[in-house]
Amino acid sequence: MSTVATPVAPRSRSLRQVLRAYLSLIKPRVVEQLLITTIPAMLLAQRGVPSLWLVLCTLVGGTMAAGSANALNCVIDADIDSVMKRTSKRPLVRDQISRTHALVFAVSLGVASFVVLWTTTNLLAAVFAVATILFYVLVYTMVLKRRTAQNIIWGGAAGCMPVVIGWSAVTGGIHWPALVMFGVIFFWTPPHTWALAMKYREDYERAGVPMLPVVAEASHVSRQIVIFSWVMVLWSLLLVPAASWIYLLLAVVGGAWFLIGAHRLHSGVLRGEEVRPMRLFHLSNSYLMAVFVGLAVDSVVGWQVFGWPF
Numbered sequence: 001m002s003t004v005a006t007p008v009a010p011r012s013r014s015l016r017q018v019l020r021a022y023l024s025l026i027k028p029r030v031v032e033q034l035l036i037t038t039i040p041a042m043l044l045a046q047r048g049v050p051s052l053w054l055v056l057c058t059l060v061g062g063t064m065a066a067g068s069a070n071a072l073n074c075v076i077d078a079d080i081d082s083v084m085k086r087t088s089k090r091p092l093v094r095d096q097i098s099r100t101h102a103l104v105f106a107v108s109l110g111v112a113s114f115v116v117l118w119t120t121t122n123l124l125a126a127v128f129a130v131a132t133i134l135f136y137v138l139v140y141t142m143v144l145k146r147r148t149a150q151n152i153i154w155g156g157a158a159g160c161m162p163v164v165i166g167w168s169a170v171t172g173g174i175h176w177p178a179l180v181m182f183g184v185i186f187f188w189t190p191p192h193t194w195a196l197a198m199k200y201r202e203d204y205e206r207a208g209v210p211m212l213p214v215v216a217e218a219s220h221v222s223r224q225i226v227i228f229s230w231v232m233v234l235w236s237l238l239l240v241p242a243a244s245w246i247y248l249l250l251a252v253v254g255g256a257w258f259l260i261g262a263h264r265l266h267s268g269v270l271r272g273e274e275v276r277p278m279r280l281f282h283l284s285n286s287y288l289m290a291v292f293v294g295l296a297v298d299s300v301v302g303w304q305v306f307g308w309p310f
Contacts, residue, residue, distance in 0.1 A: 026067030057120035064113035071106035156189030187232035250294030
């Protein structure tokens, strides 16, 4: 007597698994940078502690905007993510979330970020948030990333916007310290990303993404890292007139620390040694945190600022 096997229905995912998948879409580690840079920008704008409600609303709205951009990036780059080991466990690659649901989620977050920032801060901050999403998705993800080795130089501008959003949320406008903070992150992004790309060069090559380490010799990449690192550190000193000795000390010490790491990487490449670019990658995170935390402490302590010498 033959028996017919009864098909077993696929096991549904638990609510916790679904929530974890959606959380993964917004790339929480990337969002951490928003917290590190937005709060100090708001403290500097206030030269003290702004309304905690304002800080909370700005962070919530900014996190939604960053999450929206990151989720849209996952939707568009699903084909790239599927062939890269570093990104092979993202939820769209593993079919934990459908592309349609991910797209709806991303757009909803973007709309919510605009509403939150407009109703709790001001229209300028809300517009900046939406502009950041559009730039990251339309300019970086859809155009630059797959077409030019300069992708991260110009595309990295999206990651600089949290300081501008935070500043405008407090002041309702844009002033030179916000632009200097923007520049610090702008010049920080290439060394940070190229160090990562040196480690995962084969991943990017396999995916057809022309990151600089894929299309250029390692010596050229490390030289560019040194150049951008020097520009970043020197640029960070432009904030000294708006700060006191606390920021100056941390900017100089942190900058020297980072430059030593960049030069060591370059020297190792020139000598043909097996280098560890991830050391510089992790160092770059520590540097950015040190500089912006120093700026935050400086703003709260309230010591006399240097001011311009003219």
